[in-house]
Amino acid sequence: MAQLFDVTQFIKDSYQLPGIDRPYTVPLAVPGVDKTVHSLIIVNNECLQQYKEFSVNIDVQKIPEIKCKFHGYVINNLLEERIDLNFITNGANALKYDVTVYCINSELKFNFFETLHVKDITLNSFYFFTRKIKAIGQNLINGRLFLYCQITRKDILMPLQLEIPKSEMSKQFSTLYENKLLTDFTIICHDQEFLAHKVVLAARSPVFQSMFEHEMKESLENQVEITDFKPEIVEKMLRYIYTDNIEDLNEADAQKLLAIANKYALKRLKIICMKEISKSVNNVSEALEAFSIADQYNVEEFEERVVQFMKDNRHNL
Incomplete structure (x- = not known):
């Protein structure tokens, strides 16, 4: 599992922002050795309850261009949300990704939500999380829902790393x-x-x-x-x-x-x-x-x- 980034400052900075109707993402890191994209998804829950759904795009890869579209929606008029995602690419690929989502609670702790194992991405590939998020209580921070997302490329072998001992x-x-x-x-x-x-x-x-x-x-x-x-x-x-x-x-x-x-x-x-x-x-x-x-x-x-x-x-x- 890739290391999680400290998002405390991002969340504190969001306190200064007025209510924003549309959800937005904050890129935290570009892919490194482990080929992982880290992003923070911020959703104004009041607006979500009004419009009943949200969607955001995360840039996963530039060449070939691949985006991951997160789509969330309220079910049964309750404060529960489902999330699905749609990989958008220029053509068929044999690429594989692991998509992991955490919900950050009011104590700034990461609560694991779910991991989707995605493969055989095509022009419009849809995948569905099975769990639901309750957008109430400790899951909200200042009226906003904060989701931490990791998207890791899995069809590339990790480099074989060996630590070189100090010269004697x-x-x-x-x-x-x-x-x-x-x-x-x-x-x-x-x-x-x-x-x-x-x-x-x-x-x-x-x-x-x-x-x-x-x-x-x-x-x-x-x-x-x-x-x-x-x-x-x-x-x-x-x-x-x-x-x-x-x-x-x-x-x-x-x-x-x-x-x-x-x-x-x-x-x-x-x-x-x-x-x-x-x-x-x-x-x-x-x-x-x-x-x-x-x-x-x-x-x-x-x-x-x-x-x-x-x-x-x-x-x-």
């Missing part, structure tokens, strides 16, 4: 690094050694890729020594390489990490570091200092942002 690649690569599984390369930094995987380093860093593609000393010995950075900075870089994420980054570490990211051509990491550095920029002097850092480490995207920052804030700096 980052978590899995983090586990690969943490557990030192199948490592084949060692990074030596002062008195610490970091075990890694050539294929991961090469995929993430053009510098490592070039190192492994040629018969360089590091590639032949399966190790490289880094002496110009502290072990904790090398560790942060490796965690970024494996997870594409940096946690607990502060401005002091950001400048050091920016330098190693530049050395190993980790472009995205450079931008992450510059973003952290830029948080402290509040005046021209600090903006120029940040620009100098970006220029030193070839972060062109940030240089452009600094220029724009100074243009946008020229009256406030």
Whole structure:
């Protein structure tokens, strides 16, 4: 069953309207994935009792054009109404629809009325609801009868939907690094050694890729020594390489990490570091200092942002 729309506001808005002789419809939604048309039918019950019947059209489909005509009439001079419907189309079709009607009561609750299963629609196909609606008491809101109608196309298969699980690649690569599984390369930094995987380093860093593609000393010995950075900075870089994420980054570490990211051509990491550095920029002097850092480490995207920052804030700096 298609989801019902909240019609509270539509009904409240109708309170402001004067008595309307003719019934009318309010389209609530065009067909979506479930191929359902939602409409609200509003009938002035006083006028219905005077004229003894009503009819409204609901547009079901544009190509080919199909309309559904609802026809209601009072029976036996009592406050009871029957409803039938007439599908109007340009020709014979093998289409199938489910037509479901709810009556909305004075507490704004949906009371199920009936569902018609319609098929083999022709030029003028008539279908009849078997139940009757009592247009009295709680079934009326401000002297009006509110009918909620769903018309659902049934001859089209619903799409087979499958929810795609959230990617666990980052978590899995983090586990690969943490557990030192199948490592084949060692990074030596002062008195610490970091075990890694050539294929991961090469995929993430053009510098490592070039190192492994040629018969360089590091590639032949399966190790490289880094002496110009502290072990904790090398560790942060490796965690970024494996997870594409940096946690607990502060401005002091950001400048050091920016330098190693530049050395190993980790472009995205450079931008992450510059973003952290830029948080402290509040005046021209600090903006120029940040620009100098970006220029030193070839972060062109940030240089452009600094220029724009100074243009946008020229009256406030």
